[in-house]
Amino acid sequence: MQIILASNNKDKLREVREILSPLGIEVVSQSEAGCRFEAEETGTTFTENARIKARAAMEATGKPCVADDSGLEVNAMGGGPGVYSSRFCGDAGYPETCRRIMEIVDKQGNGDRGARFVSAVVCVFPDGREIDCLGTVEGSIGHVYEGEHGFGYDPIFVPEGGAHSMACLTDGEKNAISHRGRAFRQFADKLRTAVEIERIKE
Numbered sequence: 001m002q003i004i005l006a007s008n009n010k011d012k013l014r015e016v017r018e019i020l021s022p023l024g025i026e027v028v029s030q031s032e033a034g035c036r037f038e039a040e041e042t043g044t045t046f047t048e049n050a051r052i053k054a055r056a057a058m059e060a061t062g063k064p065c066v067a068d069d070s071g072l073e074v075n076a077m078g079g080g081p082g083v084y085s086s087r088f089c090g091d092a093g094y095p096e097t098c099r100r101i102m103e104i105v106d107k108q109g110n111g112d113r114g115a116r117f118v119s120a121v122v123c124v125f126p127d128g129r130e131i132d133c134l135g136t137v138e139g140s141i142g143h144v145y146e147g148e149h150g151f152g153y154d155p156i157f158v159p160e161g162g163a164h165s166m167a168c169l170t171d172g173e174k175n176a177i178s179h180r181g182r183a184f185r186q187f188a189d190k191l192r193t194a195v196e197i198e199r200i201k202e
């Protein structure tokens, strides 16, 4: 089974391929499918933004497309940067932005370092059907910037029960516990069920 991922983010593409290929789903990037634009994320929730990206790619290719919209929610920032996670980084770069977040959490003074990564996955089909999934991983903002793996905010996010940041995990270890791993494994289950139902109808 083949599915188009509506994303130009190479790190996401690598992770999603690693999650879905053992489950028998081949992931084709939107650029490989001939679709080079970036849809504007005008939604106020992760699910709305994932739907916008998936729909734009589906309308351009005429094929089922899946998108992930994800981000980091930090308690000390009232749940921010949330859907603005990539825009919050802007041109500053992740090491600098991660340090800014650590500073906000350190300065807030109530000891709450709680945070979570969220991934909303939406798949849209040309006949109007849609599959929605949500994955989260709870954790905290670390005291140090550490690790070489992953991307984005991984070096400052310590998953619950762990002693080191997400960036200290290999892709495989991260995918086993991550927001994106959880959301895309749910997606694979729902996709398989939808395909089975279609076969029964035929």
Ligand code: IMP
Residues within 6 Å of the ligand: 009, 041, 068, 069, 070, 071, 072, 085, 086, 089, 117, 150, 151, 152, 153, 154, 178, 180
């Ligand atoms: P999106 O492409 O609009 O979904 O932006 C997601 C942004 O959230 C990324 O650019 C990162 O800033 C952040 N983010 C999402 N998932 C992860 C992750 O797995 N690790 C680190 N940062 C992430």
